[in-house]
Amino acid sequence: xxxxxxxxxxxxxxxxxxxxxxxxxxxxxxxxxxxxxxxxxxxxxxxxxxxxxxxxxxxxxxxxxxxxxxx
Numbered sequence: 001x002x003x004x005x006x007x008x009x010x011x012x013x014x015x016x017x018x019x020x021x022x023x024x025x026x027x028x029x030x031x032x033x034x035x036x037x038x039x040x041x042x043x044x045x046x047x048x049x050x051x052x053x054x055x056x057x058x059x060x061x062x063x064x065x066x067x068x069x070x071x
Contacts, residue, residue, distance in 0.1 A: 016059055019051030026052045 005015055018026055029045035030036045 014059065016052070016055050018048055019055050020048075023048040023051055 008015060027049035029041050031041060
């Protein structure tokens with residue numbers, strides 16, 4: 001996994017994890033198999049996605065503030 005993260009950083013990407021340890025893989029959901037087959041996306045996965053979205057939005061705001069201070 002560190003090799004993939006290193007490659008992403010080399011290409012200028014930011015690494016932002018979920019808002020909780022359980023959401024470390026970001027916005028992912030199990031659908032179409034086992035207990036989740038034929039059902040809407042479980043709220044557990046939607047909450048993880050929402051938490052990641054909030055962290056990304058917060059990072060964008062911080063980066064914009066830094067950019068404004070530099071100019």
